[in-house]
Amino acid sequence: MRVTKNVYWFPERGLLDANTYLIDDELTVLIDPGLHKYVKRLVKDMRGDGFEPRDVDVITITHLHIDHYGAVSVFKELSGAKIAIHPIQKQYLPLAGEVSSFFGIKTPKFSEDFHLGERLSLGSVTLDIIRTPGHSPDSICFYSPELKILVSGDVIFDRSVGRTDLPGGSGEELKASINKLSTFDTEYLLPGHMSVVEGKRNVINNFEFVRKYYFDWL
Numbered sequence: 001m002r003v004t005k006n007v008y009w010f011p012e013r014g015l016l017d018a019n020t021y022l023i024d025d026e027l028t029v030l031i032d033p034g035l036h037k038y039v040k041r042l043v044k045d046m047r048g049d050g051f052e053p054r055d056v057d058v059i060t061i062t063h064l065h066i067d068h069y070g071a072v073s074v075f076k077e078l079s080g081a082k083i084a085i086h087p088i089q090k091q092y093l094p095l096a097g098e099v100s101s102f103f104g105i106k107t108p109k110f111s112e113d114f115h116l117g118e119r120l121s122l123g124s125v126t127l128d129i130i131r132t133p134g135h136s137p138d139s140i141c142f143y144s145p146e147l148k149i150l151v152s153g154d155v156i157f158d159r160s161v162g163r164t165d166l167p168g169g170s171g172e173e174l175k176a177s178i179n180k181l182s183t184f185d186t187e188y189l190l191p192g193h194m195s196v197v198e199g200k201r202n203v204i205n206n207f208e209f210v211r212k213y214y215f216d217w218l
């Protein structure tokens, strides 16, 4: 479903899946295709908004947890899109299976076509790439100054935060990452799970809520 302008949200489709976001520009990017098991559902949802897999030029991910990257290789086959990951994710790619086996799922392998730098230009939209460790060491978020959207992966959700008990997690790092994200001028917080948070005031309130109720025990 459309969130704003050329930004679309395909909500998580079941257990161990994640929210998928699509930004339709000269380059069309799909962030976090989710779990491979739900790729048919994803394609159905995309068609509901008038997109075919082949419309996607770049597939990227917020971090290497299977609920976010499981469908990367299948979606590449369907779409012919290029896979872009951050150099820090390249570093952790060999370890990705460790967390997947924690969830009892076999890891679908993939390799990247190119690496993300500090920003990815899609045409009229720029995505700034922000390192946000804490939930996982390879976590990144995507912020567009033009659209004021923040794709936050599993760093921060609607009135919740990402878990820190998986390999490489750190409460202190998560707090620092959340504080960093709170400095952006955001109208739409687009998290990896649960609902989108809409409106600048609601986004600010959400950061305040999370600081108040989660920071003490992180």
Ligand SMILES: [Zn+2]
Binding pocket: 063, 065, 135, 136, 154
């Ligand atoms: Zn995660």
Ligand SMILES: [Zn+2]
Binding pocket: 018, 065, 067, 068, 154, 192, 193
């Ligand atoms: Zn997740």
